Every structure is written in C-alpha cells, then in structure tokens.
Amino acid sequence: MADASDADVDPDRWSAELESKRAEKDEFFADHPQSPIPPDERDEFSGLDYFEPDPDYRVTATVEVHDDPEVVLMETTAGREMRYLRTATLEFELVRDDPDLQDGTFELGAYEIERQSDEPLFIPFRDKTTGQQTYRGGRYMELAPDRDLETDDEIVVDFNLAYTPFCAFSETFDCPLPPEENWLDAAIPAGERFESN
Template sequence: MTETTPEDGFDPEEWREQLRAHRDEKDDFFADHPQSPIPPAERDDFESLDYFDPDPDYRVTASVEVHERPDPVEMEVSESVPQRYLRVATLRFELGDREDADSYELAGYRQQEDDDGLFVPFRDKTTGQQTYRDGRYMEFETEGDLEDGGEIVLDFNLAYSPFCAYSETFACPLAPEENWLDVEILAGEKA
C-alpha cells in the first residue's frame, strides 16, 4: 500500500523512480514467490507485467467526504459468495486539463471500521479491453483517521489487477457499480 498524504514538493523524477522500483519488485514477486498468482508451470515464461507508461496526470488529489456511519456494501466476488465491506469515504477528484477538467468520485471501503487502509476497486472504459475484464484495485494507507474535507493522493499509476486475473484459484471482490468510471484511466497495470 502507498501513503496518500498530499505533499507540496512533488518531484516527478523521484516519483518515476519509485514507481519503477515498485513495478520491478512486483515483477520479482510474480516470477519467484511461492504465493505468486502466476501458476507454477507458467512462471519460467513470465518476464513482467504489462503497464501503461507512468503518467503524473493520473496522480490526482482527491477531497475526502468521511461517512460517520459507514454503509455496509455487499460486494460480488468472482467464484465465491459476496463479501461485506463498509463504505467509509467518498473521494472526489478531477481528471483532465485544469480548464477542461471533469469531476469524478470513487467510494473507499474497509472490511472493518478500524482498518488503516482504504480499498478502492474500480472499473473504467479500459476495463475488458486494455485492462482486466473485472476491473482493477487501488489500496492506500492513510495517516491517522480520515478527515472530512481532507485530501489524499490517488495515484492511478498504482492501479493493479486482482490475483484472479492470473489464476482461477483466487476469488476477488468486484467493483460495485458506484465505482464504475465513465472515462479511460490509461495508467497502472494492463491486462
């Protein structure tokens, strides 16, 4: 997971290097780790995952609306029974040129109210074409409690396919309809 506190001194070159290191580490995990979702018989042929080129335009600051009484959400799951999550926040952000930016929102979930992380499954207009057919995920650590009116960074360059994209032995939550974006997110992992 990645920390999501907005920072004043964003350095694009340092960010690209951190993203490259993150992707290299993930590729190593997929190639060699016993818990890799790549079936063992296919690991010798695995070279790396396919990614969109890093693009800082898909690293956006989102305003946070905290839900004091989180709504329970039953998420459909591939190959399994639905799982219960709590909708703890709504994240509002803009994509596009500043003059012509469109506004979007995603719900952030936790399985328990006191979890530290935020789970953000989503689908977009690349889903089923350039990216995995059932959508992608982002996960973020939050520093302390989420604050209503606060901000966090959503870096879609860190969007990834769930393990069920690589093996049917995994069951993965599917992004609920409220997290289906009517825009192409040309960032993160490809199919």
C-alpha cells in the first residue's frame, strides 16, 4: 500500500506539502462561494489557526477490517442522527517526548455512510484538546487508501491533517459528532485549532 510506511518520508518535503495544503484551504475559506465563513465575515478572515506541523502525530496504524460492519448512529449538531457503518478499527501508538502528554496505544473507528462505500473513510474524534484548543464538537480526518484495506494492513494516520467541521463556522451546517468510542484519552495538539468555543 502506497501510504503504509513512513520510512521514505522526507520531513522537510512533508512539512512543505502540509503548509501548502493549509495555504490552499485558507484561500478557499477566504474567497470560495462554498466557504463555511459567512459572506459578511470573509473580509475579516485572516486564515485558520493551526498547531505547528509535528511528525510525532503522523503515526502508523494497524488495521482491523470488519467484514460485517456494525451500524453506528452519530448524533449531529442539529440534534438529528446519521447512520454510519464501522468498517475498520485503527490501532496506533503515541510516543512523545513531553512528560505532560499521555503516551500509549489507542484505537479509532473508521466509518462509511451507509450505501456510500466509495467515499473516503471518515474518522471523527475527540481528544483532550477538545473544547479548549480545538472545536468543542470534535475534529475530523479522512483516509482514502489506494486499495481495499485488509486486516493487519498498516496505514499512515496523520493528525496534522485533522480539521474542524464546517458547523464550527456557521450554524447552517449540520455535522456528525464523534461517537464515544472515538474519544481519545490523550491530547492531540496537531492539525487545526479552534479556540472560539
């Protein structure tokens, strides 16, 4: 699998690509008609807030594929429920130099909307930054493997790509909230910040 290993990743190139993606997203938020920033606030928008790129949060996860996926009902910010299928569980390890940050082995569910299996895997999560340094409703990641995953595959999960759902910027959006099984008992200071909670 093309994204299964970090062995050949050039850290400078990785960081430059990440910064380029962030600049591109800021441009979208500032100018695009589909930006979640309300039109009357776009002139004042000066860019999203991010944690510094940190390769410690680019982790290799071991995949467990669920051949008979369970339905998971996710509540939304508008009080509805959305039906997802838990199609895989990703197990990964966090090892950091900071004694104030909890290390260990963690799991995240990866989901697909029912009857939309061609979409990227959806990984909503909360962590110990939620509601403090990041949006109170949690953050999202997406994974688009280059082939169907199998149990015991390894895949890179880059928390530096974790993003804030659109509903944080406008109540016109209705966003699924991470299920309790994806509440991480660790701080993940990577990806997008959002302090106006």
